[in-house]
Amino acid sequence: MAPMEENVVVSKLEKLFSMKGGKGEASYANNSQAQAIHAKSMIHFLRETLDNVKLVGGDGDKAFVIADLGCSCGSNTINVVNVIINHIIKRYEALGCNPPEFSAFFSDLPSNDFNTLFQLLPPLATYGVSMEECLANDNQRSYFAAGVPGSFYRRLFPTKSVDVFHSAFSLHWLSKIPESVLDKRSIAYNKGKVFIHGASEATANAYKRQFKADLAGFLSARSVEMKREGSMFLVCLGRTSVDPTEQGGAGVLFGTHFQDAWDDLVLEGLISSTKRDNFNIPVYAPSLQDFKEVVEENGSFVINKLEVFKGGSPLVLNKPDDADEVGRALANSCRTVCGVLVDAHIGDKLSEELFLRVERRAANRAKELLEKLQFYHIVASLSFSQ
Numbered sequence: 001m002a003p004m005e006e007n008v009v010v011s012k013l014e015k016l017f018s019m020k021g022g023k024g025e026a027s028y029a030n031n032s033q034a035q036a037i038h039a040k041s042m043i044h045f046l047r048e049t050l051d052n053v054k055l056v057g058g059d060g061d062k063a064f065v066i067a068d069l070g071c072s073c074g075s076n077t078i079n080v081v082n083v084i085i086n087h088i089i090k091r092y093e094a095l096g097c098n099p100p101e102f103s104a105f106f107s108d109l110p111s112n113d114f115n116t117l118f119q120l121l122p123p124l125a126t127y128g129v130s131m132e133e134c135l136a137n138d139n140q141r142s143y144f145a146a147g148v149p150g151s152f153y154r155r156l157f158p159t160k161s162v163d164v165f166h167s168a169f170s171l172h173w174l175s176k177i178p179e180s181v182l183d184k185r186s187i188a189y190n191k192g193k194v195f196i197h198g199a200s201e202a203t204a205n206a207y208k209r210q211f212k213a214d215l216a217g218f219l220s221a222r223s224v225e226m227k228r229e230g231s232m233f234l235v236c237l238g239r240t241s242v243d244p245t246e247q248g249g250a251g252v253l254f255g256t257h258f259q260d261a262w263d264d265l266v267l268e269g270l271i272s273s274t275k276r277d278n279f280n281i282p283v284y285a286p287s288l289q290d291f292k293e294v295v296e297e298n299g300s301f302v303i304n305k306l307e308v309f310k311g312g313s314p315l316v317l318n319k320p321d322d323a324d325e326v327g328r329a330l331a332n333s334c335r336t337v338c339g340v341l342v343d344a345h346i347g348d349k350l351s352e353e354l355f356l357r358v359e360r361r362a363a364n365r366a367k368e369l370l371e372k373l374q375f376y377h378i379v380a381s382l383s384f385s386q
């Protein structure tokens with residue numbers, strides 16, 4: 001088989017990155033309720049995207065293929081696949097056709113905890129069970145499932161093979177930290193900081209360029225893989241400010257108590273300042289304009305919808321007045337998404353120390369934190385230009 005891409009360089013980050021796996025206190029499976037709530041509030045946008053899919057076949061002809069990119073290891077991805085299938089079935093029924101079979105691909109980086117995800121999947125319905133019975137029963141799966149390991153910034157699927165691409169809360173993760181941000185001789189060197197919130201313009205612009213290059217790679221790969229009749233629904237963290245050093249909710253999450261906790265480790269002599277400066281969170285929350293420019297430069301897709309949506313807080317709390325709970329929730333929320341990177345950079349023991357400090361600092365400023373911590377999302381619905 002001829003290679004599909006030449007000189008593929010898998011970054012160190014893409015080899016190691018994942019949300020925290022398993023089912024422990026800081027695991028993604030136990031810390032993704034906020035994403036579930038935000039996804040629910042955007043479900044009408046998803047349904048609109050699904051209405052843009054041009055239905056063909058039906059009557060059991062060819063499988064309808066769905067791919068969730070950046071699926072992680074919690075139940076959100078399974079819920080979204082169910083929503084997509086239910087909606088497409090309704091559309092087939094409205095046309096008076098029997099729906100086709102469904103195939104769902106759960107895709108993420110190779111270090112994602114696919115085992116935990118697969119254990120959450122209900123068993124495939126037995127042969128002969130109707131789609132209606134299957135959908136009415138949460139304990140049965142109405143589609144064929146498979147895991148696809150790899151970076152969504154490159155090819156993952158055969159040409160023209162996917163009807164619906166979905167990706168939620170993932171595209172703000174960069175494929176790597178730009179070299180200049182780690183280079184002491186560069187003006188983009190992120191001295192004293194672990195994120196771009198409040199960093200220099202040069203550092204933030206290096207991140208912006210990386211985001212745009214990554215998104216461009218994502219769109220070119222999907223433009224080959226999506227069927228002409230297909231549609232794509234994308235949601236990622238975004239920001240309302242034009243200034244990239246103002247990272248909104250992501251800035252509060254990674255640029256305040258998390259940053260201060262790294263500074264604590266330096267001041268307490270537990271790590272050197274260079275060790276801190278060499279750690280950077282590979283997240284860029286784009287503005288609407290950043291996102292739009294890349295889609296337009298790619299030129300393959302029509303924008304059916306592109307907007308910034310207020311998602312709300314990333315913390316789900318039983319008692320918002322309980323400062324200790326707020327502190328713990330912020331530390332867990334941070335740890336579930338970047339704990340794997342912190343562990344790899346300073347080891348498990350110091351990582352534990354770091355997140356203890358995040359927790360304490362967040363508890364001390366709980367009220368102010370809850371007021372400021374709001375996530376905005378970029379929501380995009382794309383299909384092919386005809």
Ligand SMILES: C[S@@+](CC[C@H](N)C(=O)[O-])C[C@H]1O[C@@H](n2cnc3c(N)ncnc32)[C@H](O)[C@@H]1O
Nearest residue numbers: 018035070071072076108109151152168170173
């Ligand atoms: C916050 S989780 C989102 C999970 C899920 N979509 C949800 O709605 O709960 C972000 C996911 O994006 C994945 N991710 C980040 N960069 C990626 C890349 N280059 N290719 C594939 N997946 C990536 C991470 O591994 C992680 O599982």
